[in-house]
Amino acid sequence: MVELSSEDVIHSFYVPQFRVRQDVVPGMDIRAWFQPTVAGTYEIGCSQLCGLGHYRMRAQVFVHTQEDYDAWMKQAAQEASQ
Numbered sequence: 225m226v227e228l229s230s231e232d233v234i235h236s237f238y239v240p241q242f243r244v245r246q247d248v249v250p251g252m253d254i255r256a257w258f259q260p261t262v263a264g265t266y267e268i269g270c271s272q273l274c275g276l277g278h279y280r281m282r283a284q285v286f287v288h289t290q291e292d293y294d295a296w297m298k299q300a301a302q303e304a305s306q
Contacts, residue, residue, distance in 0.1 A: 228254045236272035239285065245271060260287040 228237055228248040235248040237256060246256040260266075270281035288296070 225255055225257045228256060233274045234272050235270045235274050235281070238269050238271035239266055241266050247272065260285075263287050263289045263292075 226237065228235075228246060229252070230248045230250045232250060234250070236245060237248060238245045239258070241262075242258045242260055244256060244258040246254060248254055264287055266285050266287065268283040268285055270278060274281070
């Protein structure tokens with residue numbers, strides 16, 4: 225799940241491989257739920273033409289296997305207890 229908000233204009237959160245697209249309306253807090261099933265790195269983009277900076281609205285989401293996540297949690301717990 226992601227929590228989305230906008231302060232200026234309408235944007236659109238889009239991850240094509242997850243088949244998720246959610247408009248983000250100024251002044252509203254919007255939640256989008258999805259469940260990725262394949263580990264990997266995926267691009268997030270804005271699919272609503274939103275102004276001069278639209279082309280720069282890119283990010284990545286990293287999907288890890290359950291085993292990798294469990295190993296990371298174990299390591300983080302060990303580091304926190306030191």
